[in-house]
Amino acid sequence: MLFTSCSLLDTEPEDFVQPGEFYKTEKQLQSALLGVYATLANNSVYGVNMLGRVGLTADLGYERYSIDESSVGYYNVSSADAKILGYWRDLYSGIGRANMLLKYIGQPQMDETIRTKIEAQTRFLRAYYHFMLVIRFKNIPLITEVPEDSNKTSVQIPQSDPREVYRWIIREMEWAAPLLPDASTLTGGGELSKSAAYGLLARVALYMAGNPLNEPGMYAKAKEYAATVIGYEFHELNPSYKDVFLKLIQDEYDIRESIFEVEFYGNNQSTYTTTAGQVGRINGIAYSIDINNWGRSLGTIRASQYFYQLFDKDDLRRDWTIASYSYDGETGEKIDCANNYWMRFCGKFRREYELSNPKDSQYTPINFPVLRYADVLLMYAEAINEYAGAPDDQAKDAIREIRKRAGVKTDESLLGDYRSFRDLVRNERGRELAFEGLRKWDLIRWGTFVEKMHNAGTNQPTENKYRNVSYTNYASANYANVTARHIYLPIPTKELAVNHALRQNPLW
Numbered sequence: 001m002l003f004t005s006c007s008l009l010d011t012e013p014e015d016f017v018q019p020g021e022f023y024k025t026e027k028q029l030q031s032a033l034l035g036v037y038a039t040l041a042n043n044s045v046y047g048v049n050m051l052g053r054v055g056l057t058a059d060l061g062y063e064r065y066s067i068d069e070s071s072v073g074y075y076n077v078s079s080a081d082a083k084i085l086g087y088w089r090d091l092y093s094g095i096g097r098a099n100m101l102l103k104y105i106g107q108p109q110m111d112e113t114i115r116t117k118i119e120a121q122t123r124f125l126r127a128y129y130h131f132m133l134v135i136r137f138k139n140i141p142l143i144t145e146v147p148e149d150s151n152k153t154s155v156q157i158p159q160s161d162p163r164e165v166y167r168w169i170i171r172e173m174e175w176a177a178p179l180l181p182d183a184s185t186l187t188g189g190g191e192l193s194k195s196a197a198y199g200l201l202a203r204v205a206l207y208m209a210g211n212p213l214n215e216p217g218m219y220a221k222a223k224e225y226a227a228t229v230i231g232y233e234f235h236e237l238n239p240s241y242k243d244v245f246l247k248l249i250q251d252e253y254d255i256r257e258s259i260f261e262v263e264f265y266g267n268n269q270s271t272y273t274t275t276a277g278q279v280g281r282i283n284g285i286a287y288s289i290d291i292n293n294w295g296r297s298l299g300t301i302r303a304s305q306y307f308y309q310l311f312d313k314d315d316l317r318r319d320w321t322i323a324s325y326s327y328d329g330e331t332g333e334k335i336d337c338a339n340n341y342w343m344r345f346c347g348k349f350r351r352e353y354e355l356s357n358p359k360d361s362q363y364t365p366i367n368f369p370v371l372r373y374a375d376v377l378l379m380y381a382e383a384i385n386e387y388a389g390a391p392d393d394q395a396k397d398a399i400r401e402i403r404k405r406a407g408v409k410t411d412e413s414l415l416g417d418y419r420s421f422r423d424l425v426r427n428e429r430g431r432e433l434a435f436e437g438l439r440k441w442d443l444i445r446w447g448t449f450v451e452k453m454h455n456a457g458t459n460q461p462t463e464n465k466y467r468n469v470s471y472t473n474y475a476s477a478n479y480a481n482v483t484a485r486h487i488y489l490p491i492p493t494k495e496l497a498v499n500h501a502l503r504q505n506p507l508w
Contacts, residue, residue, distance in 0.1 A: 015383060019071070023104035026111075029118050036125050039094025041277055042085030042230060045132075046368050052300040054087050054136070055437035058449070060430055061322075061346065061455035062306040062478045065300040072489070073300070075481035078508055079490035087136070088492050089196040091129045092143065092244030098126035099146045105483075121192050127172035131204055134165050135441050138488045139505055144169060158501040163215065166208045170221075173201050184234050190367075191262040195232060196260035199371045201225040201486040202379045208447025209386065219387035226380035230394075235259065235373040237405050242320050246366045249280070249353045250318075260371040267356040268363035276363035282350040283435060287327040292479035294352045295359030299326075301346040306456045308341035310430055316407040321434050323347030342422045342472050346435045374402055376434050382425045391421045399424065402432060444487055453482040483507075 022028055041047045049055070052063055053073040058120035063073040064360045072081050082144045101122050107113065126144075133140045142160040187191055202225035209218035229235060238257045247254045248261065264277035286299020303322035311318035322344040325334045337343045349366055356365055377398035384395040391399075396415045414424045429442060443449040455478025485507035496502050 010239060012042050016470060023107050025108050026114060027065075029101065029105065029108060029110075029115070032379075033118050033121060033239050034099065036094055036101060036122055038264045039090060039125075039129065040370075041096070041264060041275075042090045042094075043278075044090040046082065046279075046370075047264075047277045048176045048282060049083050049087060050437055051279060051368070053083050056440040057346075057435055058440040058443050059304060059438050059452040059479075060310075060434045061301050061303050062475045063300050064302050064474050068300070071486050075486050076507045077486065077490065079493045079496075081490075083488050084490065085492040088133070088372055090494060091133050094129045095126055095143055096146070098122045098129075099144065102293060109256060116179055117181070120176040121438050123172050124176035124180070124192055124197055128200060129175075130165060131169050131200075131207075133171075134162055135207055135444075137491060137504070139491070140160050140165065141499075141502070143311055144168075152265070158500040159503065163208075163213055166204065166213065166215070168203065169204055170201065170208075173197060173204065175190055177201065182234075182253050183232070183259065188254055188263075189255050189369075190263035191373075192260065193255075195229050195235060196371055198225045198228040199259055199376045199379075200384070202229075202376065203371075206379055206383065207441065207445050209383075211447045219383045222379060222383035223387055224385060226376050229259075229373075229376045235376070237377075237401060238286045238375060239405065241317050241405055242371075244372070245348045245350075246318070246353055248369060249351075250355050250369070250495045251365055252404055255375045258367075258369050259373060260369075262368045262370060266359040266363075267358065267365065269358070269360060272302050274366055276360065277368070278362060278364060279352045279366035279368050280354065280364045281362055283346045284349050284351050285323050285326060285345045285347060287332060288329050288331055293357070293359055295354065295356075295364065296361045299345045303341060303344040303346070305341045307430065307434065308344065310427060312408045313395060314407055314486055315431065316405075317431055320347055323350070342475065348435055365425070368393070369436055372433075372436075375429075375438075378425060378432065382422075382429075385418060385421050385425065390418050393414060395421075399428060402428060406431070449487055450482055453479050457482075480500075 014437050016321040023032065039045060043049060052065070053068060053071065056073070070073060070076050074340050079082070090234035102119065105119055105122070107403065130142065132142070139159040139162065141157040142165050144156060147154040166329070177194055180192050180194045182194040183193035189196070199485050202222045204216045205225060208215045234256065236256050238254055244254065244257055248258065249295060257379060262277070264279065265275040282295035282296065282298050283301050286297050287294070288296060308318070308322060324344070326335050326343055326345060327333065328338060330337055351359065351364060354364060354366060381391060381395040381398045385391045399415065400410050414420045426442070426446065430439065433439070438448065443452050457476050488505050490508035491502055496504060
């Protein structure tokens with residue numbers, strides 16, 4: 001037996017390619033790049049968990065899904081949370097793929113223009129994955145190289161100063177941005193463009209300008225980056241807010257508005273068994289039976305009363321963002337929610353409009369937006385106001401443009417001074433970008449997270465006809481759980497056990 005075992009161990013494996021032997025052709029580099037992009041679609045990232053658990057909706061909504069009661073989705077968090085561990089590991093896996101590609105990117109004989117384009121995308125995604133980690137964990141290792149070997153000592157990598165991580169992210173993104181293609185040359189937002197790069201740079205700069213770093217000069221940089229996208233004069237708002245999401249649902253590109261998105265395809269059946277996600281199943285209008293071949297939805301995200309009341313009554317975004325109807329669980333009949341705010345589901349990603357046939361009970365082809373032009377306009381408006389101490393005409397026009405599409409008039413008195421314009425922009429970000437994975441971290445950088453969460457928890461229906469123990473009590477409990485420790489996620493326990501150079505975040 002021992003002799004046989006030794007013989008097997010000495011055999012050269014035939015189903016494994018050494019990394020240095022793989023990156024030999026342009027096709028293999030392109031394949032490796034797709035692997036870096038694919039990180040975004042992993043279940044721990046935008047494929048599942050960021051739709052309703054790790055991508056928290058904060059004061060605008062709450063999770064109502066009993067399986068998650070003892071998890072991050074309910075702010076009932078521990079450092080052993082499997083969803084937090086999955087998020088951390090999948091993003092570092094994507095960073096590792098990027099580092100491996102960059103290590104061997106010079107091997108193939110190929111067109112240098114194509115090689116540079118691959119490098120720019122890879123370095124930008126690697127920086128973006130670090131950004132996704134630093135905003136949620138704050139204290140993270142900055143990993144820019146492939147470990148020399150698999151020895152335990154080679155992977156003991158300490159956390160870096162968050163300020164230095166941000167500065168590295170910006171340097172990497174600034175290097176990559178001008179080397180990416182113009183958005184006008186692409187068919188859709190599944191590939192990085194100059195517009196996507198400068199728009200995401202504006203986001204990074206705004207986060208660095210706010211809490212906890214409060215880095216001087218970053219509002220000016222955010223303005224500069226957003227202005228670059230606006231200055232291309234290619235992007236514009238889709239005239240219909242609803243149509244923005246119908247296109248995401250029906251695999252129709254609209255790169256003028258949807259600048260960068262996570263792509264999914266197919267129904268997880270037949271040939272396409274690894275390309276679908278769960279957008280619409282996690283964060284749609286709940287139905288547990290297959291209504292009219294619409295597939296099924298868990299409907300884990302409900303709107304808060306605060307969010308419902310944030311809209312003007314004639315705002316066209318309200319009844320699309322938080323659906324005005326639900327479904328009877330047995331008959332599939334539509335039920336009018338009327339003013340029962342706590343009954344309203346996230347309505348942006350409705351499976352009834354999905355084109356897959358047949359629809360899968362779990363998986364969907366619906367794409368998820370990472371960056372929309374509306375966000376660029378809002379970031380520009382915010383950055384100008386914070387940098388200059390008052391909005392300029394272009395910042396005012398950006399807000400008017402967004403509200404005009406929503407069918408609501410803009411009170412010009414709110415555009416005049418710093419404070420009123422600041423509050424308008426913050427509320428407008430909630431109305432425009434709800435359930436797109438941005439709200440919690442907006443509140444954190446504004447320094448209002450805990451206060452806003454507690455206010456949302458106490459702002460629940462008082463009239464009996466609007467109360468329901470299954471929903472309003474869940475909402476109140478979610479919001480009441482929040483303390484200052486929830487501003488950042490804990491470093492996963494399993495990572496602390498593997499990498500002894502890591503230190504747990506304060507308050508955890």
